Amino acid sequence: MSDAAALAPQYAPADVESRLYADWQARGLFAPSAAPGAKPYVIVIPPPNVTDVLHMGHGLNNTVQDVLIRFERMRGRAALWVPGTDHAGIATQNVVEKLLAAEGKTRFDLGRAAFVERVWAHVRQKGDTILQQLKAIGCSCDWSRTRFTLDPAMSRAVREVFVRLWEEGLIYRGYRVIHWCPRCHTALSDEEAEHADVEGALYYIRYPFADSAGHVTVATTRPETMLGDVAIAVNPDDAERRPLVGRHLILPIAELEIPIIADQHVEAGFGTGFVKITPAHDADDFEVGRRHDLATPIVMTADARMADAALDGKPGGRVPAPFFGMDRFEARKAIVAALKEKGLLEKVETRLHAVRHCYRCDTVVEPRLSEQWFVTMEPLAAPALEAYRKGEVRFIPERRGDEFEQWLTGIRDWNISRQLWWGHRVPVWYCEKCGLVSALREDPTACPACGGPMHQDEDVLDTWFSSWLWPFSTLGWPQATTDLARYYPTDVLVTAPEIIFFWVARMIMAGLHFLGRVPFHTVYLHGTVRDTDHVKMSKSLGNGIDPLEVVRRYGADALRFAVTSGLAVGTDIILDPHDLDTSFGSGRNFANKLWNVGRLLLSALGDAPVPPLARVPAERLGLADRWITSRLATVAGETTEHLEKFRLNDAVGTPYHFLWDDFADWYLESIKPRLRGEAPGGDVARVVAAHVFDRVLRLLHPGMPFITEELFRRLPGHAADSIMVARWPGPEAGRADPDAERDFAFAQAVVNAVREIRAEYGVKPGLEVAIVVSRLSPRQAAAIDAAREMIVRLAKVGGLETVEGEASFTGRIGSHALLPDGAELFVALGDAIDVAKECARLGAERARLDQQLAAVRAKLGTESFRARAPAEVVAREADKERQWTAKVDAIAAKLAALGCA
RNA sequence: GGGCGAAUAGCUCAGCUGGUCCAGAGCGCCUGCCUUACACGCAGGAAGUCGGGGGUUCGAAUCCCUCUUCGCCCACCA
Numbered sequence: 001m002s003d004a005a006a007l008a009p010q011y012a013p014a015d016v017e018s019r020l021y022a023d024w025q026a027r028g029l030f031a032p033s034a035a036p037g038a039k040p041y042v043i044v045i046p047p048p049n050v051t052d053v054l055h056m057g058h059g060l061n062n063t064v065q066d067v068l069i070r071f072e073r074m075r076g077r078a079a080l081w082v083p084g085t086d087h088a089g090i091a092t093q094n095v096v097e098k099l100l101a102a103e104g105k106t107r108f109d110l111g112r113a114a115f116v117e118r119v120w121a122h123v124r125q126k127g128d129t130i131l132q133q134l135k136a137i138g139c140s141c142d143w144s145r146t147r148f149t150l151d152p153a154m155s156r157a158v159r160e161v162f163v164r165l166w167e168e169g170l171i172y173r174g175y176r177v178i179h180w181c182p183r184c185h186t187a188l189s190d191e192e193a194e195h196a197d198v199e200g201a202l203y204y205i206r207y208p209f210a211d212s213a214g215h216v217t218v219a220t221t222r223p224e225t226m227l228g229d230v231a232i233a234v235n236p237d238d239a240e241r242r243p244l245v246g247r248h249l250i251l252p253i254a255e256l257e258i259p260i261i262a263d264q265h266v267e268a269g270f271g272t273g274f275v276k277i278t279p280a281h282d283a284d285d286f287e288v289g290r291r292h293d294l295a296t297p298i299v300m301t302a303d304a305r306m307a308d309a310a311l312d313g314k315p316g317g318r319v320p321a322p323f324f325g326m327d328r329f330e331a332r333k334a335i336v337a338a339l340k341e342k343g344l345l346e347k348v349e350t351r352l353h354a355v356r357h358c359y360r361c362d363t364v365v366e367p368r369l370s371e372q373w374f375v376t377m378e379p380l381a382a383p384a385l386e387a388y389r390k391g392e393v394r395f396i397p398e399r400r401g402d403e404f405e406q407w408l409t410g411i412r413d414w415n416i417s418r419q420l421w422w423g424h425r426v427p428v429w430y431c432e433k434c435g436l437v438s439a440l441r442e443d444p445t446a447c448p449a450c451g452g453p454m455h456q457d458e459d460v461l462d463t464w465f466s467s468w469l470w471p472f473s474t475l476g477w478p479q480a481t482t483d484l485a486r487y488y489p490t491d492v493l494v495t496a497p498e499i500i501f502f503w504v505a506r507m508i509m510a511g512l513h514f515l516g517r518v519p520f521h522t523v524y525l526h527g528t529v530r531d532t533d534h535v536k537m538s539k540s541l542g543n544g545i546d547p548l549e550v551v552r553r554y555g556a557d558a559l560r561f562a563v564t565s566g567l568a569v570g571t572d573i574i575l576d577p578h579d580l581d582t583s584f585g586s587g588r589n590f591a592n593k594l595w596n597v598g599r600l601l602l603s604a605l606g607d608a609p610v611p612p613l614a615r616v617p618a619e620r621l622g623l624a625d626r627w628i629t630s631r632l633a634t635v636a637g638e639t640t641e642h643l644e645k646f647r648l649n650d651a652v653g654t655p656y657h658f659l660w661d662d663f664a665d666w667y668l669e670s671i672k673p674r675l676r677g678e679a680p681g682g683d684v685a686r687v688v689a690a691h692v693f694d695r696v697l698r699l700l701h702p703g704m705p706f707i708t709e710e711l712f713r714r715l716p717g718h719a720a721d722s723i724m725v726a727r728w729p730g731p732e733a734g735r736a737d738p739d740a741e742r743d744f745a746f747a748q749a750v751v752n753a754v755r756e757i758r759a760e761y762g763v764k765p766g767l768e769v770a771i772v773v774s775r776l777s778p779r780q781a782a783a784i785d786a787a788r789e790m791i792v793r794l795a796k797v798g799g800l801e802t803v804e805g806e807a808s809f810t811g812r813i814g815s816h817a818l819l820p821d822g823a824e825l826f827v828a829l830g831d832a833i834d835v836a837k838e839c840a841r842l843g844a845e846r847a848r849l850d851q852q853l854a855a856v857r858a859k860l861g862t863e864s865f866r867a868r869a870p871a872e873v874v875a876r877e878a879d880k881e882r883q884w885t886a887k888v889d890a891i892a893a894k895l896a897a898l899g900c901a
Numbered sequence: 902g903g904g905c906g907a908a909u910a911g912c913u914c915a916g917c918u919g920g921u922c923c924a925g926a927g928c929g930c931c932u933g934c935c936u937u938a939c940a941c942g943c944a945g946g947a948a949g950u951c952g953g954g955g956g957u958u959c960g961a962a963u964c965c966c967u968c969u970u971c972g973c974c975c976a977c978c979a
Contacts, residue, residue: 009939195976202979219979233979267978275979284977354976367977399905403974406904410975497973532912534972565927566913570906572972574913581941582912586927589941596939603938649915653926668938759945765934852923865959873920873960880921 007602011595013555017706021135024709029724030142032078032487041077042490043069044471045141046503047149049088051095051126054133056529056537057496059547060563060573064526064648065494066139067564070702071643072491073140074728080487082474083131083141087123087150089423089463090184090360096122096422112421119422136548137556138705140724145483147474149466150424157473158424158466159441161514166428166439170376171416173428173437175296177283178415180368181358182304182328186419187372189462190412191501193356193365200353204272204346205339207232210248210257217346218276221353223339224306224331227254227318228299231277233288236262241273252344253335254318263288280369296369304328304366328366373417373426373459380509381411387518393508396524396646397570400497407501414506416462423460430455468506471519490520497525524646527572529563534574545577550584557704558587564648564703565656590656591707594700597664598711601693604675605686609717613691616684623747623786625688626740628667631658632692633734639699640730648703655699663692666748670790679789690715695729746780746820747787753817754795757827760841761815761834768798772826773819774807775890780823809897816842816894818887839900846891853884 024030032040043065048058065081073079096119097107107115127148134141147154165171179193180186203223206215216232229251234241248257265288266275279289280298289296298309299318306326308317315324322338323331339345356365385408387393388401395401417426428439433452438444444454469477471493475484489511493504504523511519528536531543538544550559562584566573575583613629621629635658642651671689673679694715701708701723712723754771763769773784781802784791792800801807807826809816814828815838856877859865866874 007938010941011939221979265977265979271979282977282979284979287977397906400974402905406975500974568915569917571914576912582928585941589939592941593939596942598938600938645917647917650917653915657926664938665943755944756946759933762933765936765944848923855923859960862959868959869920876921880923 007595007599009596009599011555011592011707013557013591013706014552016710017136017138017551017556020706020709021138024140024722024724025143027722029722030081030140031144032080032142033073033076033725035076035078038076038078040080040487040491041069041072042080042082042487043492043494044082044474044490045084046493046495046499047084047086047147047467047470048130049091050085050123050130050148051088051092052085052130054130054137054547055539056545056547056563056575058130058134059137059550059559060526060529060567061494061496062134062139063137063560063563064524064567066137066705067560067648067651067702068492068494068524068643069140070705070724071728073724074698074701074726076727080145081139081141082145082147082487083134083139083143084147084470084474085127085130085149086463086467087148087423089418089420089460090186091463092119092123093420093422094184094360107421115421133548136551137559140705145474149463149470153476154466154469154473155424157469157477158461159427160478161469161510162427162461162465163439163441164514165375170379171373171439172376173371173373175369175371176374176415177280177286177367177369178372179356179358179365180302180370181361181363182302182366183361183363184358184420185302187370187415187417188358188365189415189464192359192462194359195354196357197352198355198364200351200355202349202351203336203339204348205252206344206346207249207251207258207274207276208344210250215344216244216249216260216274217272218274219271220276221351222281222332223335224328225278225281225299226251226276226335227306227308227323228278228281228297229254229258229276230279230289230294230297231258231261231292233261233263233266233275233277234273235266235268236264238266238268238273252339252342253320253323255320256318261288261292263291281367283367286369298369300328300366300368306331372415373428373457373461375414375416377411377414377509380513381408383512384408384505384509387508387512392518392521394522396522399570400500400523400525403497404500404505407505414462416465417457417459418462419458420460423463424466426457426459426461428457430457464502464506467503468510469514471507471511472515477515488515488519489517492522492524493520494524494526496528498528500525526567527570529573529575532574532576532578534572537575537577543577545575545580545583550580553580554584554588555591555706557591557707558584560703560705561587561590561652564652567648569646587704590660591704593660593664594697594704594707594711597659597668597693598714600668601689602714605690605716607716610687610690610715613687616687620681620684621688622681622684623740623744623783624667624670624790625684626735626737627744628663628692629688629734630737630740631662631734632695632729633731633736636695636699636729636733637731640728643702652700652703655696659696659700663696666744667692669794670787673789673793692734694718695733698723698726698729701726743779743783743786746783746823747791749819750784750787750791750825751795753819753825754791754797754827757815757817757825757829758796761829761837763829765796768796770799770801770828771795771797772801772803772807772809772828774803774805774824774826776802776804776823777821778804780821816891818845818890822883822886824890835898835900839895839898842891842895842898843900846888846895849884849888849891853881853888856881856884 069079069081179188181188200221202219202221204217204219206217208215218232232249244260245262247260251258265284277285277288279286279294279296297318299306301307306319306323308319311317315321323334326334358365388405429444430437431447431452431454434447434450436447436449447454471490472488475488477484507519511517530536535543547559563573635654639651639654642654671685674682674685697708697712709723712718750773781804784802809826812828813830814826817825819825860877860881
């Protein structure tokens with residue numbers, strides 16, 4: 001009583017959350033349980049970029065993980081959530097380059113070593129911001145195991161993997177046309193160059209014959225690349241054009257002669273039938289060029305300005321003066337204008353086409369010939385496919401697995417080299433004396449073959465080349481650590497679908513290849529956070545919601561409630577950035593409801609220890625007690641199942657409704673007199689209420705960790721405990737009791753019916769009405785007896801008469817209503833009644849019943865229904881017919897009694 | 902261009918293996934209530950031809966086809 005009286009009527013998360021988080025940390029509750037029998041349950045975090053600031057996407061992703069981890073921890077698993085951050089090569093380098101630009105400098109002004117040091121400084125300064133923010137939303141990560149993808153330990157793993165793949169012949173270096181980002185100045189993998197439809201134009205350009213009049217026409221969307229053309233190709237089976245093979249054309253602008261060749265790359269009957277071949281600026285053309293042993297002139301600089309690479313920065317060659325140094329898009333316009341002037345532009349068609357963009361800066365990517373490092377993926381993909389098909393990894397939702405399978409089936413080699421400075425440097429050394437090229441686990445001092453001096457490759461590795469090792473590199477691999485032995489493979493990976501290929505698929509491949517086992521058995525892919533226009537939330541679009549602002553205003557529990565309660569499997573989560581109250585208000589309201597239920601209960605319980613429910617003899621439990629504990633059993637079972645099936649919305653919603661609709665609105669209301677000592681059985685009511693509240697707090701804890709902990713510890717006897725490690729309640733938390741559920745539901749129906757009538761007739765709130773419940777079965781009569789006090793109080797009833805058979809209401813003015821299983825309710829209204837109104841009400845009800853009855857009778861009258869539908873279904877319909885017939889008759893009698901028309 | 906998913910109350914969504922929820926929730930809306938836990942509350946209420954059309958079935962929001970509209974993934978057709 002003393003303690004509870006001090007609680008404010010409004011829950012203040014700010015007073016609770018940081019205090020409890022610090023306490024959890026101090027108690028070491030985030031570390032996996034060391035209990036002997038505890039089976040591990042492991043999640044590795046999708047490492048946020050080290051310079052990231054928490055956004056809603058993180059909020060969602062990490063809330064989901066925390067819910068799962070907390071659930072399994074309470075179930076007794078040795079739950080381990082491994083946190084960490086990603087060095088995010090391109091992204092982080094871009095950030096620091098931008099800072100330098102503000103100082104008027106480029107990374108080249110600093111030089112490699114100084115630049116990398118500068119990035120490190122930035123990372124050290126910003127590095128754990130996001131991890132601190134994860135704490136603010138309640139994430140129960142084991143911070144003692146925090147990793148960073150550029151840590152020495154991670155570097156060892158990266159290096160080991162690179163060298164092993166090299167030794168296995170799965171890594172090679174070669175000239176290929178790759179996706180080049182002219183802004184980031186680096187190559188990208190296929191996955192990092194994202195398609196986006198762009199309104200563009202298809203230019204039809206005439207290439208005149210060198211030795212005669214006439215021309216051929218080729219179409220291109222990128223006219224500027226024509227300066228790199230080395231041939232025009234036709235289909236070998238193209239009877240009309242085939243004879244032209246061997247003749248020469250003048251490449252306009254560059255004014256060079258190029259041959260007509262035949263290659264199957266050209267599809268017969270498509271377009272003009274002639275295709276320009278630009279081997280250095282188109283991946284397909286590169287293959288054509290190889291087949292025909294053609295030159296590969298590069299006509300753009302690294303930042304996509306026009307220049308003939310062979311001339312080393314001087315104008316001329318393939319790029320004549322007027323175009324030299326022009327940006328590629330400027331050059332496109334200028335070249336088109338020049339062609340037009342010469343009469344070589346046949347026509348221009350506008351069209352929508354897919355153009356690849358850099359996934360980091362959205363710049364249009366330029367296909368460009370360069371020397372890069374690749375991983376041969378097919379041998380890695382095959383086992384992953386097999387594992388998937390054998391069911392060793394499953395995706396939720398399932399259809400994402402199809403995407404995974406499709407991608408693996410058509411997998412292409414992975415370009416892993418980046419022309420950046422921030423990242424894991426390619427561990428390959430070149431001997432300056434004998435030319436030996438080797439991948440090494442340790443930095444060499446001299447060439448192992450000839451002792452000559454060596455230098456290391458300049459490139460760094462794709463960020464994802466460290467991320468794909470995350471599930472085991474974080475656990476100590478390549479060393480045989482106890483963590484690795486105990487916690488690998490992990491259990492569930494929780495992430496967004498857009499990184500299935502970047503990350504998820506590659507982790508599966510790496511896990512199988514290097515450890516022989518898939519890194520997790522389940523991939524849970526949640527939706528994307530969007531605004532009310534269904535646009536993905538992002539800082540750049542300005543439609544984001546700052547999760548920390550939400551935490552400040554509504555509390556972390558409200559934030560978590562909002563994202564989980566909206567999270568059905570496979571759907572996106574929609575939040576309104578302009579109306580935080582709509583999005584987060586209900587979470588806040590629920591927390592407050594919980595808080596006040598706690599206040600009521602705590603004041604009733606006092607400080608004395610409450611005996612366990614098991615100690616209460618069954619015969620001392622009242623109807624309400626039996627009902628609420630039976631409901632608890634159902635709810636605990638359902639909540640568990642929802643969590644096991646990743647239905648987080650239902651996992652939160654089920655205890656939510658139980659707490660609010662059943663426990664608060666009915667159970668607590670029903671036991672108030674007992675708690676106040678105005679009715680017998682207060683001691684039992686306290687035990688039951690304390691038990692149910694305790695268990696529902698546990699059920700709610702994964703979703704709303706703070707408030708549940710705060711209230712849990714205030715329960716008598718729990719001051720020194722933590723709900724984090726309280727045992728998860730299953731169906732055994734209650735006592736299934738179908739009779740009690742049915743009887744209590746009947747009592748509720750009586751109360752509801754009276755309330756409806758009171759509202760219908762505008763009976764003054766304070767006024768008591770007399771009621772008669774008739775046509776009762778003995779069981780129903782007993783139920784009313786058991787719940788009499790509750791009915792009288794909650795329905796504000798002045799007199800309650802029960803009649804097992806037919807009751808006579810001659811001369812009494814009131815309203816009738818029908819109750820379940822043929823029972824009837826009469827509410828004496830005296831002057832409050834409006835006969836016309838009651839007639840209308842009953843008339844409408846009868847019309848509705850007549851309609852339903854007609855439908856059922858039609859169904860029962862159908863021979864085929866009786867013949868083909870299962871017997872139990874037929875019986876059910878027949879039962880409905882009986883009941884509804886009785887109801888209709890009853891209503892008819894009432895109508896007659898009231899003298900309705 | 903290929904593959905896939907979704908269309909249910911004003912909004913955001915549930916409805917898991919066709920027949921009890923004559924279709925539900927939260928928010929919003931309307932009507933009463935400051936009832937000694939809570940107005941971030943209590944009680945009551947209005948509101949949907951379950952996208953259009955066709956089909957299978959005794960029976961469909963739930964299965965099939967088709968159309969329309971959104972969305973996602975993949976894609977070298979110049």
